[in-house]
Amino acid sequence: MNKTDELRIAQIGFLVTPDELSQRYPVTEPLAHHITHSRQRIERILSGKDSRLLVIVGPCSVHSPEAALDYARRLKILHDKYQDTLEVVMRTYFEKPRTVIGWKGLISDPDLNGSCRVNKGLEQARKFLREVNLIGLPAATEFLDMVVGQYIADLISWGAIGARTTESQVHREMASALSCPVGFKNGTDGNTRIAIDAIRAARASHMFLSPDKHGKMVVYQTSGNPYGHIILRGGKQPNFYPEDIEATTKALGTFELPQRLVVDFSHGNCQKQHRRQLDVAQNICQQIRDGSTAIAGVMAESFIEPGHQAIEPGKPLVYGQSITDPCLGWDDTETLLAMLSDAVKHRLNNL
């Protein structure tokens, strides 16, 4: 018989189920306590009940769990040091949306060579996330694939929908189901309206189709996520200036949404020049000092070594340096968090 589907499938492989992986790497009672309380602290900041600043910081992507855990241990020291002013959450990004093509993250290609050993990638990501939470840090990630969340979402305290997918209906449906607060980036061209529409869509109840934890196809009805918020990441132009923040809060107000937002120092706001994140941070610190109550959180891309590197066959990678977007190095990260904490101290003293 003439086959009429799967004509362009080169290979099919079996995947471990989410349930099997979570039995291997369980969320124990102390971990569940840490994650639940981290999410609640983030929710309080987003709803303006806590005037500290949410700071989502870490590598653009995790490619070496060893180096990223080294980073996590350093970050935990700063997390504790600044806990009166900052809620520090580590970026633990395993899925990368590409403008065209490129390495798509640890889950799809853990060996960084196109071999795409997804079972290994899923296991490494879950194991790594467990370790980050055991260190005592809350974890943040971007949810890109519609199924991957089933393997890791119980270990995530803050989620993002990226600039390339904020307008997508299925991503909004997924966000409406997630148990953590979810930030929506503005579009890559700078369109903020799509993120506001996404917040509104994700607050509603939806039906969506997905495999369950045992790999069986089910239809979920969601109850809606009340903790959606916009992330200003810049576009053709940066959008972190006071006038951008004012325009965005006004638009949020039109829809009776909380007038609180997150500013991404990286991406379109630093035009992918990593040290410019510090300039953006300086501007945001001034806005906080000047009394802005709209800035609930910030995001920065940082790792151990500054900049980024290309994957070249046969050439060893520099330890602790990004293989996707350029990141601030560790010294600049320390400076950044000290700066943010100082500005927030000022805001707290003036309440």
Ligand SMILES: O=C[C@H](O)[C@H](O)COP(=O)(O)O
């Ligand atoms: O944050 C990461 C990148 O900005 C995003 O994945 C797009 O990367 P690319 O333009 O290099 O594909």
Ligand SMILES: C=C(OP(=O)(O)O)C(=O)O
């Ligand atoms: C891909 C990312 O950002 P954006 O969606 O804003 O490009 C990211 O934060 O890793």
